[in-house]
Amino acid sequence: MPKKRFYRARAHSNPLSDSQFPVPVKPDEFDWSEHFPVFFPATEPEDNAKDLKVRFADIGCGFGGLIVKLALLFPEKLMVGMELRDKVTEYVKERILALREQYKGQYENITVLRTNAMKYLPNYFEKGQLEKMFFLFPDPHFKEKNHRRRIISTALLAEYAYVMAIGGILYTITDVQELGEWMKSTLDSHPLFEPLTADELEKDVCVELLSTATEEGQKVERNQGTTYRAIYRRIVAPKDPAGA
Amino acid sequence: MEETGGEEKMKAGKSMAPALIAAHPDGSCVVVAVGAALRIFNLSKEKPVQVQDDTLPAGHGDVIRAVAFDLHNSLFASVGDDKLVKLWDATAWTCIKTVRLSKKASAVTFSHDSAWLLVADKFGIVYVFSTVRHDAIHKPVLILAHCCSIITGLCCSPDGKYIVTSDRDFKIRVTKFPENPLTGAHDIHTYCLGHTNFVACVAFIGFQGLLISGGGDATLRLWEYETGALLDTFDTTDEAGVSGQSQGTRAVVAVAVSSCNTYVGTILERFEGVLLFACDMVERQLSLLQKVLWSENAPPTSLSFDSGGNLWLVSGAAETVEMGDEFVTPEALAVAQVQAQGIAMAAVTHVQVVRDCVLLGGTSVPGGELLLHTLQGHQAGVQDVTAATEAAELAMKNLLSKRQYTAEQREHRKRMRNDKVVSLAS
Numbered sequence A: 001m002p003k004k005r006f007y008r009a010r011a012h013s014n015p016l017s018d019s020q021f022p023v024p025v026k027p028d029e030f031d032w033s034e035h036f037p038v039f040f041p042a043t044e045p046e047d048n049a050k051d052l053k054v055r056f057a058d059i060g061c062g063f064g065g066l067i068v069k070l071a072l073l074f075p076e077k078l079m080v081g082m083e084l085r086d087k088v089t090e091y092v093k094e095r096i097l098a099l100r101e102q103y104k105g106q107y108e109n110i111t112v113l114r115t116n117a118m119k120y121l122p123n124y125f126e127k128g129q130l131e132k133m134f135f136l137f138p139d140p141h142f143k144e145k146n147h148r149r150r151i152i153s154t155a156l157l158a159e160y161a162y163v164m165a166i167g168g169i170l171y172t173i174t175d176v177q178e179l180g181e182w183m184k185s186t187l188d189s190h191p192l193f194e195p196l197t198a199d200e201l202e203k204d205v206c207v208e209l210l211s212t213a214t215e216e217g218q219k220v221e222r223n224q225g226t227t228y229r230a231i232y233r234r235i236v237a238p239k240d241p242a243g244a
Numbered sequence B: 001m002e003e004t005g006g007e008e009k010m011k012a013g014k015s016m017a018p019a020l021i022a023a024h025p026d027g028s029c030v031v032v033a034v035g036a037a038l039r040i041f042n043l044s045k046e047k048p049v050q051v052q053d054d055t056l057p058a059g060h061g062d063v064i065r066a067v068a069f070d071l072h073n074s075l076f077a078s079v080g081d082d083k084l085v086k087l088w089d090a091t092a093w094t095c096i097k098t099v100r101l102s103k104k105a106s107a108v109t110f111s112h113d114s115a116w117l118l119v120a121d122k123f124g125i126v127y128v129f130s131t132v133r134h135d136a137i138h139k140p141v142l143i144l145a146h147c148c149s150i151i152t153g154l155c156c157s158p159d160g161k162y163i164v165t166s167d168r169d170f171k172i173r174v175t176k177f178p179e180n181p182l183t184g185a186h187d188i189h190t191y192c193l194g195h196t197n198f199v200a201c202v203a204f205i206g207f208q209g210l211l212i213s214g215g216g217d218a219t220l221r222l223w224e225y226e227t228g229a230l231l232d233t234f235d236t237t238d239e240a241g242v243s244g245q246s247q248g249t250r251a252v253v254a255v256a257v258s259s260c261n262t263y264v265g266t267i268l269e270r271f272e273g274v275l276l277f278a279c280d281m282v283e284r285q286l287s288l289l290q291k292v293l294w295s296e297n298a299p300p301t302s303l304s305f306d307s308g309g310n311l312w313l314v315s316g317a318a319e320t321v322e323m324g325d326e327f328v329t330p331e332a333l334a335v336a337q338v339q340a341q342g343i344a345m346a347a348v349t350h351v352q353v354v355r356d357c358v359l360l361g362g363t364s365v366p367g368g369e370l371l372l373h374t375l376q377g378h379q380a381g382v383q384d385v386t387a388a389t390e391a392a393e394l395a396m397k398n399l400l401s402k403r404q405y406t407a408e409q410r411e412h413r414k415r416m417r418n419d420k421v422v423s424l425a426s
Helices: A045-049 A065-073 A086-102 A117-124 A144-149 A154-163 A177-188 A198-203 A205-212 A215-222 B004-009 B330-346 B368-376 B382-400 B407-416
Strands: A054-059 A078-083 A110-114 A130-136 A164-174 A193-195 A228-234 B016-018 B020-023 B029-034 B037-042 B047-049 B064-069 B075-080 B084-089 B094-100 B105-110 B116-121 B125-130 B141-145 B151-156 B162-167 B171-176 B188-193 B199-205 B210-215 B219-224 B229-235 B252-257 B264-268 B273-280 B285-293 B302-305 B310-315 B317-319 B350-355
Touching (some): A054 A117, A065 A078, A065 A086, A065 A205, A065 A215, A078 A086, A086 A110, A117 B171, A117 B188, A130 A154, A130 A205, A154 A177, A164 A177, A164 A205, A177 A193, A177 A228, A205 A215, B016 B382, B020 B064, B020 B310, B029 B064, B029 B368, B037 B330, B047 B368, B075 B105, B075 B116, B084 B105, B084 B116, B084 B125, B105 B151, B141 B162, B162 B199, B171 B199, B210 B252, B219 B285, B252 B302, B264 B302, B273 B310, B317 B330, B350 B368
Parallel strands (some): A054 A078, A078 A110, A130 A164, B020 B302, B151 B199
Antiparallel strands (some): A164 A228, A193 A228, B020 B029, B029 B037, B084 B094, B116 B125, B125 B141, B151 B162, B162 B171, B171 B188, B199 B210, B210 B219, B219 B229, B252 B264, B273 B285, B302 B310, B310 B350
């Protein structure tokens, strides 16, 4: 198992800088079989029932805490963590390999990608492909002039709505109150998302993981901070033309 | 044809912006935008036209980066590095409205029904304005955005259903045109993915759901925009490699479609000529009709078909007035404006016309000697225009291409950062 202290990196990475990593031209040109070797050689007849498309994405997955927990909760679903920082992605790769080694047959459904999710989601995912998207403790970008870099914004929600299936769920959590209010109000005013009801939130096993599964979440709990969650469902655009 | 000539002429910190040309859809006039000025020639009356701008600020304060005519209401828009959007009455040539954006503008277009004006800025945001004259709304309304990418192409589909935007990150996005544009375009219909370098330009062709794009990968691509399917790719490297002189790929700079959809014209970097294609609507393929070359004039920087079947081309560039992003006083802005207008007046362009795949010689262009004099400016040598054009192309390439650093350079850049704590690896 890799040691985090050898993979420490700054918390922040510039999402505006030009990429050094290869990006697929389009989704069907990306070879996922390298990431999910056990799933992909679909030779047995019952393998046709296997869902070979990535369905869950953790945006800014950090050290991989969430996808590692989700892997066991949803063993049939392929999921990917996306992270901008080089060293941190390396750590997660090593961690997944070590877990696959230690627990044979498990953790084969998760992988990590080093990429800029703000720019390249449509390069990796087809329209309506993702069933869940996670945004845990995103960078708050406090200064007003940097608000446009926030990962939840009206403009970016159009892209997330594009890669998500109708009925797919988008999860956000933060310990920064202003950001929490921003994300909630941005999602509220977007026509393609509606909030989950309290009942639905209770029934969803992922909700609890938001605060406990990751390093960041555990730190907030240790410091007894408050967290702000905004969890929404991707819906079909409402038809009424009664705009502003 | 050396490239270094242009670089030497370029002052440190200044960059050159290419000249643009646009023909009015009703054929009444031709406009060249060079630097901060608009040079207009009225073909029907056979004389130059002076614009009248009573809005504030009057005239552009820096280079114009994009222009567009609308289809129905004789409107014209010019946007540029001065962060201004100007809407003009293209018959009387008076300025109807001036709006200030927060960032420099990179593209502009009208909706197909002429009711809306869309402007894109260099940070990937597209704004929408109503073209209704007495509209009091002057604050730009964000309609959609490509995250932190320069928007290079912007156009609205002829069926009124979609807005197509292209960016520096190789993508073309097809977004549903909303019922009420002022509330935003939130529903992305599809992407047209296939270019392997920045997308330089997009244009619709015909009324059967086809879209053409040109890119830094030197290809021209034909798409079905309803599905995002790539129908045909034309690699210009074979055609454009004139006598093996090509130093690196020549990006497609711009593309234009003739009004009856018979021709698609495209111009390339460092290519002294224009490529003319036909688009077979049934087979949905592009085929090269003619390569029109010239030996003495500069590579064109912009092209436009008029309704009479003439293809207008312009070469040339003008310097920008580098203001930077620091706070600027109104006095500094006024000084910059005067400077920009001066640069624009002195700038020289070359205008050429191609008709039926043949270059029209010298003064046999429509409008003749007077048009050439109006649109070109005073006499200047081919070398000056070529040097300016090449400097502009270089500037555009630097803007749109991804910077490639070696691992060593990246490490060096990281070291130059003043907030990194160097820790000892255990």
